[in-house]
Amino acid sequence: MARRAPKSILTSAISSTVHVDEQAAAASLEAGTASGVNSPAHATPLQAGNGVRVRVQDMSKVYTTRKGSFLAADDISLDIPAGKMTALLGPSGSGKTTLLRLIAGLEEPSAGSIFFDDEDATWVPTQEREIGFVFQSYALFKHMTCAQNIAFGPSIRKMKIDIKSRVRELLELIELPHVGSRRPAQLSGGQRQRVALARALASQPRLLLLDEPFGALDPTIRTSVRQGLKSIIDKVGVTSILVTHDQEEAFELADQVVIFNRGKVVQIGTPEELQSAPATPFVLHFIDDVNQMPANCQFVKRMGYKTEKPYVMCRPTVFDVSKEVPQPDMPKFAPATVSDRIDIGFSIKYMLKFDDGVVIEMHLQGEEHERPVAFDLQQRVYVHTDPSNLVPYYPDEIASTPT
Numbered sequence: 001m002a003r004r005a006p007k008s009i010l011t012s013a014i015s016s017t018v019h020v021d022e023q024a025a026a027a028s029l030e031a032g033t034a035s036g037v038n039s040p041a042h043a044t045p046l047q048a049g050n051g052v053r054v055r056v057q058d059m060s061k062v063y064t065t066r067k068g069s070f071l072a073a074d075d076i077s078l079d080i081p082a083g084k085m086t087a088l089l090g091p092s093g094s095g096k097t098t099l100l101r102l103i104a105g106l107e108e109p110s111a112g113s114i115f116f117d118d119e120d121a122t123w124v125p126t127q128e129r130e131i132g133f134v135f136q137s138y139a140l141f142k143h144m145t146c147a148q149n150i151a152f153g154p155s156i157r158k159m160k161i162d163i164k165s166r167v168r169e170l171l172e173l174i175e176l177p178h179v180g181s182r183r184p185a186q187l188s189g190g191q192r193q194r195v196a197l198a199r200a201l202a203s204q205p206r207l208l209l210l211d212e213p214f215g216a217l218d219p220t221i222r223t224s225v226r227q228g229l230k231s232i233i234d235k236v237g238v239t240s241i242l243v244t245h246d247q248e249e250a251f252e253l254a255d256q257v258v259i260f261n262r263g264k265v266v267q268i269g270t271p272e273e274l275q276s277a278p279a280t281p282f283v284l285h286f287i288d289d290v291n292q293m294p295a296n297c298q299f300v301k302r303m304g305y306k307t308e309k310p311y312v313m314c315r316p317t318v319f320d321v322s323k324e325v326p327q328p329d330m331p332k333f334a335p336a337t338v339s340d341r342i343d344i345g346f347s348i349k350y351m352l353k354f355d356d357g358v359v360i361e362m363h364l365q366g367e368e369h370e371r372p373v374a375f376d377l378q379q380r381v382y383v384h385t386d387p388s389n390l391v392p393y394y395p396d397e398i399a400s401t402p403t
């Protein structure tokens, strides 16, 4: 049975804070981490490979509000492999955080089960799930030093480890060995985020949950910070679940990506699988900057493509464009005019306007000397794509607002 932290310690730790909910959750999770039967309470130093497999089965969550009930998680089943990072990716309100909170035990499911390895964890209290949590707000205790923040979980758990060495080891792991005596306010956003990660890892959780952990960072440093965080998590080998609405972040970091919309899981796969074979118009539209056009526009008709759906979409990289007037034996081409050209280094974006006014964006990838052709503004060009690149859809199929 888990030893719970005395309430007074938790209360004082979470007082005088802005993000009280997240701090309370962090305190509660860390109070219980490493407390279960399989607890690595004696373990030191940090060991790699301490990850659990998580299985979510037929899980639903209905929130009841004054306006009625709302199905935020709709019959979700998924398998999260041990020791890997899984990203929950989807638009705002799609149910990602709800699922993360269900996995953490911070919400009670309306239906379904959750397993940690072979253990049914559905009704196991949060404190006994051995979970570390990193929030967007970091949820660090402002009145404690970084070292005290990191030592918080192991201390109140009375873990039988050398807590000072654990703190030193974690500060070295996050490459901030000198910040132990500083308070969070004396750190940059990226440093604070790494300290929050160290605190989440201090009790050696078997599962690490990351809720939009880069959301509060300046976009210019986000890429380098996320690479740093990924390499720390890889070194520790803990199973991790990352909630994000940023597809670039999910595809760069995760081994497996779960795409959500309207409370449902729409597709699960590796980043490569999702990019090469998006399962639905929603997934393609969400993960790529697609061109959208009426199904009866000149370009679609010239390609000989027919559909009963009112719109089609296609990626900006699927066009063959020629300056030469097509010969009768050539594939079907539609005439267009180059209306804009944006050079963004590794790729050039062209805006091509067809004679019926429909404008598409075309991307040419590669360094300048590798690119097949260059086009001038106002130049007349002829555009072709294989009809298999055109994806028909009804507007509702790509909508993300709750039904």
Ligand SMILES: Nc1ncnc2c1ncn2[C@@H]1O[C@H](COP(=O)(O)OP(=O)(O)OP(=O)(O)O)[C@@H](O)[C@H]1O
Pocket (backbone or CB within 6 Å): 063, 064, 065, 070, 072, 090, 091, 092, 093, 094, 095, 096, 097, 098, 099, 245, 402
């Ligand atoms: N405690 C609650 N009570 C009622 N409705 C809620 C509650 N928490 C979340 N919701 C609703 O459930 C839906 C899913 O919310 P959730 O936070 O899981 O989405 P999300 O995908 O994480 O979104 P975001 O990226 O904006 O955080 C939303 O419509 C939200 O308003």
